[in-house]
Amino acid sequence: MKIKKLLSLSLVTAMLVGTLAGCGSxxxxxxxxxxxxxxxxxxxxxxxxxxxxxxxxxxxxxxxxxxxxxxxxxxxxxxxxxxxxxxxxxxxxxxxxxxxxxxxxxxxxxxxxxxxxxxxxxxxxxxxxxxxxxxxxxxxxxxxxxxxxxxxxxxxxxxxxxxxxxxxxxxxxxxxxxxxxxxxxxxxxxSYSQDVIYSSPLLRWDYYSELGCPDIKDLDGLVDVLAQMQDAHPTNADGDPCYAVSLWPDWDGNDNMLGIANVVQLTTWYGEKIKDSAILKADGKTFTPITDKNATYYKMLKFLNTLYRKGLVDPDSGTQDWNAACAKMSAGQVNLFWYSWQVGFWNSQERLDNGTAMIFVPVADQNYYADADAYYxxxxxxxxxxxxxxxxxxxxxxxxxxxxxxxxxxxxxxxxxxxxxxxxxxxxxxxxxxxxxxxxxxxxxxxxxxxxxxxxxxxxxxxxxxxxxxPNTGEPYAKDYWASWKASTQTQMKKEWQEKFGAEEPADWMQENGKLVISPNVTVPLTSDTADISVIRNQCNETLCDYSWQMIFVDDDATFDSMWDEMTDTLDGMGFQDLYEFDCAKWQPQIDAKNALQ
The missing domain is CATH 3.40.190.10 (Periplasmic binding protein-like II)
Structure with a gap:
């Protein structure tokens, strides 16, 4: 949902924004x-x-x-x-x-x-x-x-x-x-009770197996695997085109983030977490601005651009809505999922049985961020x-x-x-x-x-x-944790996955290999935006999103980096550094509370 500029609002509306509009934090x-x-x-x-x-x-x-x-x-x-x-x-x-x-x-x-x-x-x-x-x-x-x-x-x-x-x-x-x-x-x-974390690379097991289940070292290796999948399977069973990713802009700027929602979630693959205009580094203590070229927003945006340059991004990305993207997931037109909920639009008992379901495949240089159980x-x-x-x-x-x-x-x-x-x-x-x-x-x-x-x-x-x-069953409400579901999903595909990676479940593999960064659940009140900060935040978010979508679809590294530098200068002119300082101070009490539990 793209946030509109607020500069044209009256003084009364600006005051309302300061006291009521927050920013979804x-x-x-x-x-x-x-x-x-x-x-x-x-x-x-x-x-x-x-x-x-x-x-x-x-x-x-x-x-x-x-x-x-x-x-x-x-x-x-x-x-x-x-x-x-x-x-x-x-x-x-x-x-x-x-x-x-x-x-x-x-x-x-x-x-x-x-x-x-x-x-x-x-x-x-x-x-x-x-x-x-x-x-x-x-x-x-x-x-x-x-x-x-x-x-x-x-x-x-x-x-x-x-x-x-x-x-x-x-x-x-x-x-x-x-x-x-x-x-x-x-x-x-x-505590961390889930078998699959919220965001991690999920691939179709049959396509991955056809390639010999190669070890994937980094994002370049993931791009290569996705390119080979698309070359082998350019369309789904109905003849519709398939792509590595299908993106949507509806959620941009929501949930404590600036920028494209799809990119923001990908940053967690390297242990970092977007906190509005700041990125919390994998150490769980240090902030860096979202505009930092050495941080993960740049890295994952560049990953999507690399996919585009290889013809692996759905051309409707950026203009289609969430519903259109989900329809493509359900139709088998998307070869990379990164949200755990996406499997609900594809995985079924039949597909688990025949090995065409989506499942986590590790990338060796990644450390995955996950929020602990939502106790509070x-x-x-x-x-x-x-x-x-x-x-x-x-x-x-x-x-x-x-x-x-x-x-x-x-x-x-x-x-x-x-x-x-x-x-x-x-x-x-x-x-x-x-x-x-x-x-x-x-x-x-x-x-x-x-x-x-x-x-x-x-x-x-x-x-x-x-x-x-x-309490009626003694099992979680989520069916993935029922004894009956686990028995039915202990398919040949799951056995092959377990043999390949030496773990019962994806989260088990992450924990056993030191690849899971668990962030404790705390409840800490956060400071609301002032009227000035709200205006800066909305302008910066719109600018960051607009530039980001354009950068996904550029044809070379030089243009990508030139646009990034231009975007950074534009953001600084809008007051980004003031916003970043505000957000660091806003989130520091939560970070302190989390670290106190570790």
Whole structure:
């Protein structure tokens, strides 16, 4: 979602930006829910909300809804869809609460909707925001104090330790509870429980095997492997062109970063982490500016340019949206994944069986950054709008408590009983129709009808992580950790992978080989942007993104480096050095808290 210049805004709007607009910065390190969720993120159907941006889109359509149902407006920083929830998840919610969820999505409508709705005094009935924006909205009186009632809701109360820690960090807090962190877990702040980290190179195993499973030493070696794959398989089974990567610009500038989102996530392959305009080095202590030619933003942008010069980048990259890119993933047109959630659009039991699934392949010179278990949450926060009436307030609390309950989490993370999973005599789950999301399988009318992906939970964020243990089964909600799933995926492909790399799972290989950089989970309040810093940040982000996209598509090193130097000079003229100093000071308390746990 590209951030628009704010220089033309009036003084009043500039003041609002300083107190309310934050910039999507959070107190933890998780990426966007669309990228950082525990299951594949939901897609936007053609019948969904508007894709318009700018101030005209700020007046989201809140009309419609089911006759007799209470409409709940959900202002949702994580959503990739705008409009009324439909399909099977709508039926689940309506059967229990008789409510319509009306999603208001700034990633669809554009940033102006945030300023418009906050200035009106009503952001939404349920509010889902990044942590800094949430703190600003608490200070502005837009979020309801739920202290007197939350203890009456047992599923929320089960995470009261984490909820209190977050709220105690809010400026001026005197014991009030306003926010409920997202994706909380019940392990510890330093644990790492996943088999696959959030970002790492994932390749099609059959294509890689055809090449003799070569050891890959560095990015140049990865480019060579990808080029050989594309030469051997220039199209998918339907004759559509295949590429190493297919990129999208929708997420640029979100989630504590400047620059192209796809590049930002690739920087973690070398142990570094983007913190707005600063890059946290692999030592976990030292900052360097994102414009540093010796750091990873430059390195990974150059990697994408190298792919382009070899004809390995989808030419639609930079202009297509996330939905178009995901459709290509589902169609087998993309040979390199780097988000763990992307496999949800390709891997299936059939493909695991026949060896055509995507799986981690190490690159020898890489050390992979991973956030520890999200014990205190992933950085986004749920709240209730301060303007709701008593009836709606009670209904919302009941809904949020259910949303954090085992039943709610089974719908959110597992799907529909007897459609996406079955329950055995021992109470354990077994996955079925594991292609329901990627192929948008038709859902029986008894469950709500329409396509599974179309009716998936459009909130696209969760109070409790899928990696938390389901008390009904004794196993995590995420199917990848079920005994039944592990048994079914112990395929010939997996055995070959284990024999090649000498480990049970990708994260095991990383840990056993000293290749995993785990960053502890902490919750630390972050400083909001001043009005001046907000203007500088937005200008710098737009400039960095524009130059970065152009540099991916240049034809030689000289042009690439000339444009980088020109971009750096332009950023400095916009006040980048002031922004960098601000961001280093902003993030230092979090870094100190993380290092205290190590």
């Amino acid at each position: 959070t107190g933890t390190d998780q990426p966007a829910a669309a990228g950082g969720s525990d299951t594949a993120a939901t897609t936007t159907s053609d019948a969904g909300g508007s894709s318009d941006s700018g101030s005209d889109a700020a007046a989201a359509d809140t009309s419609g809804g089911s006759s007799g149902a209470m409409e709940i407006e959900v202002y949702d920083a994580a959503a990739n869809y705008q409009g009324l929830q439909t399909g099977w998840f709508d039926k689940v919610v309506k059967d229990r609460f008789n409510i319509d969820l009306n999603i208001i999505a700034p990633q669809v409508a554009g940033d102006a909707i945030y300023q418009t709705r906050t200035s009106s005094g009503n952001l939404g009935d349920i509010v889902l925001l990044d942590a800094v924006d949430f703190s600003d909205c608490v200070k502005a009186g837009l979020i309801k104090d739920i202290s007197a009632d939350i203890a009456n809701y047992p599923n929320l109360n089960a995470y009261m330790e984490q909820i209190k820690v977050y709220n105690e960090g809010l400026e001026g807090n005197n014991g009030e509870i306003y926010g409920i962190p997202t994706q909380m877990m019940n392990t510890s702040p330093t 949450g992933s950085g986004r926060v749920f709240g209730i709008g301060s303007g709701v009436d008593d009836e709606k307030y009670k209904t919302i609390l009941e809904f949020l408590d259910w949303y954090a309950s085992p039943e709610g989490l089974e719908f959110e993370h597992v799907g529909i009983k007897d459609f996406t999973y079955t329950v055995g005599d021992d109470g354990k789950f077994t996955a079925i129709n594991d292609n329901a999301l990627m192929d948008n399988l038709p859902v029986p009318e008894e469950y709500g009808g329409a396509g599974y992906s179309d009716g998936n939970n459009q909130i696209n964020e969760w109070i409790v992580s899928a990696n938390s243990v389901n």
